[in-house]
Amino acid sequence: xxxxxxxxxxxxxxxxxxxxxxxxxxxxxxxxxxxxxxxxxxxxxxxxxxxxxxxxxxxxxxxxxxxxxxxxxxxxxxxxxxxxxxxxxxxxxxxxxxxxxxxxxxxxxxxxxxxxxxxxxxxxxxxxxxxxxxxxxxxxxxxxxxxxxxxxxxxxxxxxxxxxxxxxxxxxxxxxxxxxxxxxxxxxxxxxxxxxxxxxxxxxxxxxxxxxxxxxxxxxxxxxxxxxxxxxxxxxxxxxxxxxxxxxxxxxxxxxxxxxxxxxxxxxxxxxxxxxxxxxxxxxxxxxxxxxxxxxxxxxxxxxxxxxxxxxxxxxxxxxxxxxxxxxxxxxxxxxxxxxxxxxxxxxxxxxxxxxxxxxxxxxxxxxxxxxxxxxxxxxxxxxxxxxxxxxxxxxxxxxx
Numbered sequence: 001x002x003x004x005x006x007x008x009x010x011x012x013x014x015x016x017x018x019x020x021x022x023x024x025x026x027x028x029x030x031x032x033x034x035x036x037x038x039x040x041x042x043x044x045x046x047x048x049x050x051x052x053x054x055x056x057x058x059x060x061x062x063x064x065x066x067x068x069x070x071x072x073x074x075x076x077x078x079x080x081x082x083x084x085x086x087x088x089x090x091x092x093x094x095x096x097x098x099x100x101x102x103x104x105x106x107x108x109x110x111x112x113x114x115x116x117x118x119x120x121x122x123x124x125x126x127x128x129x130x131x132x133x134x135x136x137x138x139x140x141x142x143x144x145x146x147x148x149x150x151x152x153x154x155x156x157x158x159x160x161x162x163x164x165x166x167x168x169x170x171x172x173x174x175x176x177x178x179x180x181x182x183x184x185x186x187x188x189x190x191x192x193x194x195x196x197x198x199x200x201x202x203x204x205x206x207x208x209x210x211x212x213x214x215x216x217x218x219x220x221x222x223x224x225x226x227x228x229x230x231x232x233x234x235x236x237x238x239x240x241x242x243x244x245x246x247x248x249x250x251x252x253x254x255x256x257x258x259x260x261x262x263x264x265x266x267x268x269x270x271x272x273x274x275x276x277x278x279x280x281x282x283x284x285x286x287x288x289x290x291x292x293x294x295x296x297x298x299x300x301x302x303x304x305x306x307x308x309x310x311x312x313x314x315x316x317x318x319x320x321x322x323x324x325x326x327x328x329x330x331x332x333x334x335x336x337x338x339x340x341x342x343x344x345x346x347x348x349x350x351x352x353x354x355x356x357x358x359x360x361x362x363x364x365x366x367x368x369x370x371x372x373x374x375x376x377x378x379x380x381x382x383x384x385x386x387x388x389x390x391x392x393x394x395x396x397x398x399x400x401x
Contacts, residue, residue, distance in 0.1 A: 007059035014042025014067035016121035016144025022075030040080035042120030043067030099151035121145030160211035171279035205323035238329035
């Protein structure tokens with residue numbers, strides 16, 4: 001199955017059914033009167049999150065979703081049938097955005113979570129609603145309410161605890177296949193991984209999910225390689241595991257390139273907990289391992305792991321530390337959610353929200369100036385009204401005297 005993490009769709013709710021104009025015509029019942037029923041409500045559009053979905057590929061083949069219209073009213077005071085609501089199922093972790101503004105409407109992060117996107121039109125009224133003592137045979141009715149419609153963008157961010165980051169052929173796919181049951185494509189050429197792969201790691205401390213992301217290269221922000229759009233999946237991770245190819249002669253420069261591209265995409269991702277590991281130590285001598293570890297630790301100021309996914313060297317220690325980080329972050333996130341202060345990382349650095357905010361602020365300033373003019377005008381009217389009232393009181397006192 002292909003992986004698709006972005007989609008644009010059109011949604012429209014159902015129109016309400018029209019009311020009915022009808023009169024009771026029955027033998028031996030003279031002047032039966034109006035009996036036109038009301039129309040039925042149109043269908044709502046509701047998004048539902050499902051854990052058994054992991055891609056937005058279904059929206060590539062269908063981009064328009066329209067709820068059904070409500071039934072029309074009928075004679076003998078029969079109401080039209082209410083239309084069924086339209087449910088659109090998306091994977092857990094999907095953000096729903098307004099296509100015009102780019103504003104995030106809702107983040108679907110829980111199984112079974114529902115978002116009421118559009119409301120169906122109300123049913124129209126039949127002529128039975130308009131009968132009065134003076135109008136006993138009304139021919140008036142109302143049409144059903146108009147539907148709502150809009151363009152929506154769906155953006156899937158895979159929910160993982162650990163995100164793997166590194167240059168192409170740094171050993172990310174080999175690592176996830178060694179520590180989990182995932183079986184991504186592994187080859188000796190760059191850009192083997194074209195889409196994120198997820199793997200569940202079973203550990204005594206806690207189980208956690210690892211996301212294998214496509215490799216980054218210098219200039220990814222300008223579209224080089226596979227680009228950097230898939231970095232949005234890191235926003236939900238508790239930590240980043242940065243894998244460095246120890247057999248490369250320029251691994252220090254490669255490490256800096258990845259860090260620079262990460263910061264160019266979203267500076268908030270730099271604040272995530274980061275663990276660094278040198279891979280492919282089975283192809284290095286003891287002297288090379290010690291030299292590479294010393295150089296990278298001196299360059300980053302952090303502790304560096306030395307692992308081999310093929311030989312299994314030092315994998316258990318790395319997994320234990322990753323499990324501890326995930327457990328601590330889950331506890332911290334739970335405490336913040338209970339206090340109502342957890343925000344996480346949401347949105348995309350490329351969104352035009354800052355520009356929209358500046359435009360709205362300018363409009364607010366213009367409105368405020370206009371309001372000041374109106375207030376000044378109201379004050380002048382109020383002052384003149386008070387003066388007129390004082391003159392009336394003075395005339396009343398003179399009359400009484």
